[in-house]
Amino acid sequence: MDIPKYILFGLQVALDPANLFYCFIGVFTGTLIGVLPGIGPVGTMSLLLPATFRISPVGAIIMLAGIYYGAQYGGSTTSILVNIPGEASSVVTCLDGYQMARKGRAGPALGISAIGSFIGGTLAIVGLMFVAYPLAKVALSFGPPEYFALMCVGLVIVTFLTQGSMYKALMMALLGLLLGFVGLDLFTAIPRFTFGINELMDGVGIVPIVMGLFGISEILVNMEQPLERKVYETNIKGLFPTLKDWVVTKWAILRGTLIGFFLGILPGGGAVVSSFVSYAVEKRFSKYPEKFGTGVIEGVAAPETANNAAAQASFIPLLSLGIPPNVVMAVLFGGLLIHGIQPGPLLIQKHPDLFWGVVMSMYVGNIMLLALNLPLIGMWVKVLKVPYTILFPLILLFCLIGVYSINNSVTDIYLMILFGIVGYLMQKLGFEPAPLVLAYVLSPMLETAVRQSLSISGGSFIIFFTRPISLVCMLLFAGLLAIQIYSYIRRKGPIIPA
Amino acid sequence: MRRYDFLSGLFLLLLSAGTCIMAYRLGLGDVHNPGPGLIPFGVAALLFLMSMGLSLKSVLKIRNRYQERGVFQGIDWRRVVLVLCVLLGFGIAFDFLGFPICTFLLMILLLGGVGHQKWWFTLVISFLTVFCSYLIFVVWLECPFPKGPFGI
Numbered sequence: 001m002d003i004p005k006y007i008l009f010g011l012q013v014a015l016d017p018a019n020l021f022y023c024f025i026g027v028f029t030g031t032l033i034g035v036l037p038g039i040g041p042v043g044t045m046s047l048l049l050p051a052t053f054r055i056s057p058v059g060a061i062i063m064l065a066g067i068y069y070g071a072q073y074g075g076s077t078t079s080i081l082v083n084i085p086g087e088a089s090s091v092v093t094c095l096d097g098y099q100m101a102r103k104g105r106a107g108p109a110l111g112i113s114a115i116g117s118f119i120g121g122t123l124a125i126v127g128l129m130f131v132a133y134p135l136a137k138v139a140l141s142f143g144p145p146e147y148f149a150l151m152c153v154g155l156v157i158v159t160f161l162t163q164g165s166m167y168k169a170l171m172m173a174l175l176g177l178l179l180g181f182v183g184l185d186l187f188t189a190i191p192r193f194t195f196g197i198n199e200l201m202d203g204v205g206i207v208p209i210v211m212g213l214f215g216i217s218e219i220l221v222n223m224e225q226p227l228e229r230k231v232y233e234t235n236i237k238g239l240f241p242t243l244k245d246w247v248v249t250k251w252a253i254l255r256g257t258l259i260g261f262f263l264g265i266l267p268g269g270g271a272v273v274s275s276f277v278s279y280a281v282e283k284r285f286s287k288y289p290e291k292f293g294t295g296v297i298e299g300v301a302a303p304e305t306a307n308n309a310a311a312q313a314s315f316i317p318l319l320s321l322g323i324p325p326n327v328v329m330a331v332l333f334g335g336l337l338i339h340g341i342q343p344g345p346l347l348i349q350k351h352p353d354l355f356w357g358v359v360m361s362m363y364v365g366n367i368m369l370l371a372l373n374l375p376l377i378g379m380w381v382k383v384l385k386v387p388y389t390i391l392f393p394l395i396l397l398f399c400l401i402g403v404y405s406i407n408n409s410v411t412d413i414y415l416m417i418l419f420g421i422v423g424y425l426m427q428k429l430g431f432e433p434a435p436l437v438l439a440y441v442l443s444p445m446l447e448t449a450v451r452q453s454l455s456i457s458g459g460s461f462i463i464f465f466t467r468p469i470s471l472v473c474m475l476l477f478a479g480l481l482a483i484q485i486y487s488y489i490r491r492k493g494p495i496i497p498a
Numbered sequence: 499m500r501r502y503d504f505l506s507g508l509f510l511l512l513l514s515a516g517t518c519i520m521a522y523r524l525g526l527g528d529v530h531n532p533g534p535g536l537i538p539f540g541v542a543a544l545l546f547l548m549s550m551g552l553s554l555k556s557v558l559k560i561r562n563r564y565q566e567r568g569v570f571q572g573i574d575w576r577r578v579v580l581v582l583c584v585l586l587g588f589g590i591a592f593d594f595l596g597f598p599i600c601t602f603l604l605m606i607l608l609l610g611g612v613g614h615q616k617w618w619f620t621l622v623i624s625f626l627t628v629f630c631s632y633l634i635f636v637v638w639l640e641c642p643f644p645k646g647p648f649g650i
Binding site for chain 1: 503506513517524525528529530531532533534535537541542544545548549551552574577578581582584585586588589590592597601608609612613614615623627639640641642
């Protein structure tokens with residue numbers, strides 16, 4: 001079968017009534033949690049993982065994927081109307097989006113954000129189709145040394161693209177690797193770091209870690225602040241941008257798509273980094289950079305297009321190589337494993353219904369999102385007005401129920417609380433959780449790859465430098481690592497004034 | 499932040515040192531035949547060195563610790579601690595009080611105790627939450643939650 005036939009096959013899977021329903025649930029939930037600050041796609045996806053046990057793997061992944069790209073649409077609504085980003089990837093949209101709302105242009109800001117997201121997302125799916133498939137074919141020739149080298153590069157790029165200290169991010173990646181070693185050794189079945197707790201024999205589950213680090217910790221941080229927030233009172237009318245708006249945003253949307261697509265593929269890139277980069281690039285390309293931050297429509301179009309393009313593109317490394325490039329994909333990786341599907345280059349061959357079904361469902365999902373976000377914007381504004389004092393108990397309840405239902409064990413609840421406290425302290429002390437989660441997911445694969453490589457080479461580490469792909473990756477890894485260490489040593493940390 | 503860097507570095511230093519010892523006890527094997535502790539030992543040793551670096555750098559950089567602004571200053575700890583206690587209480591009571599009672603108590607404590615909502619509103623929302631979540635998770639999704647003293 002060639003690609004057009006696969007596309008038709010994928011459409012058939014995506015348009016199956018049950019899958020259409022799951023796609024709608026996914027994008028609807030995604031938009032909802034995008035609109036609501038305090039819970040992101042990572043927490044929601046892990047929350048809904050147990051609920052997917054009873055549905056087909058294709059339906060489950062379609063729904064979980066919908067949550068991710070749906071959240072990118074919804075995140076802009078709060079940025080524009082409340083000046084509070086619903087998602088980290090919409091932080092930069094606050095700068096011009098909120099200013100547009102204050103000038104009475106909330107409608108065009110929301111409109112260009114939804115339309116830009118649609119264009120960026122749709123074009124990125126085309127890229128996803130044409131890149132993931134050949135990449136998976138190439139990856140079939142990868143052995144353990146190539147995988148090890150590739151994962152090393154992935155981890156170091158994640159720490160490189162972090163928003164805080166790279167040194168601390170690297171430390172978190174190491175901590176994540178250690179966390180992944182908990183449980184039975186894959187080769188000897190000897191329990192490691194389990195402290196006699198039977199529930200830890202299978203390792204620490206991804207759901208308690210992710211819910212704790214991203215869900216509980218976020219609520220704990222919010223508990224420090226006043227729980228009330230004010231929605232900007234404005235009449236939302238004229239959602240469709242004017243001809244002038246189209247003229248000034250056409251290149252911003254195109255550049256946003258390209259930036260989002262390429263940064264989405266990179267490990268650690270994803271929606272957040274691409275939105276910041278595309279905003280910076282747009283400002284540089286603009287004839288009036290000084291006006292950015294005062295309500296310029298390109299400042300909304302570019303990041304919103306980029307974050308959606310990145311959200312779609314980040315599926316490429318997961319579906320073709322089996323390597324999650326960001327935390328959301330790490331949760332999806334966990335979801336695939338729970339459903340008995342091993343992510344990797346063989347995924348497309350073994351489960352074409354899943355790959356092509358999910359890809360084509362993204363087209364359908366993007367159309368649904370356009371309908372959800374333009375005519376129904378008034379509904380999301382009403383959702384925004386639900387007080388946080390009512391939302392946070394519900395979020396906590398769903399976290400507790402969700403984490404318990406994975407193994408029907410209160411140990412998972414305790415672990416989630418523990419990781420919640422850890423995540424809270426990490427936020428306070430400037431340690432980012434994303435490298436930890438990503439390293440935790442890659443840890444078993446990384447260890448297996450090292451031990452298999454050493455077995456193949458008879459104990460010689462030279463194997464990582466004698467094969468072309470692994471050699472290139474190892475050189476890249478060493479170079480990036482050296483830059484990080486050098487910049488840490490050279491940097492003179494500021495003393496924070498009183 | 500430097501003082502906190504020192505403390506977090508110290509914590510990670512102790513954690514990684516402990517992990518190194520445990521990994522060593524698991525058996526390192528050799529490169530031809532790696533034992534279950536070899537890779538964890540290597541990773542923990544790297545973390546140990548980096549933690550030492552973080553702590554040392556923070557010690558060297560503290561010029562005037564009295565001018566440092568604490569990241570934990572001015573925080574209303576009561577709500578944070580209260581939420582954690584409620585979560586912990588839910589975990590402890592879940593197995594013997596069961597899903598409906600625990601959910602009801604959790605909502606009452608969070609809405610009324612932490613969110614300071616009016617008592618009638620707290621009761622109505624708590625009851626509705628128990629009812630809806632019971633329908634979704636127990637009836638529809640058939641999650642095997644503990645039933646508690648009333649057998650529901």
